[in-house]
Amino acid sequence: MVSEAYSRRLARQKIKALTTPDLPREIIVHHRDENPLNNDLDNLQLMENSKHLSHHNKGKLRPNRTLETLDKIIRGWNTSF
DSSP states (O other), X not given: OOOHHHHHHHHHHHHHHHSOTTOOTTEEEEETXXXXXXXXXXXXXXXXXXXXXXXXXXXXXXXXXXHHHHHXXXXXXXXXX
């Protein structure tokens, strides 16, 4: 069985071979169907790392933000008495 990490490396190599060997590390090969084992060219898309992270984190709570929000609520609650 092919590991997910190995499949991602294969996808990156395939894209580099078709585009440029100097593909910046900030560029991620995104799998449109979110299946890292599907390395068909139609399924691969180049994305900036930050946009790739945003895409996969949409709708998810970030733990640090949640703790910051709870801290503000607690501090506000403590000052109301």
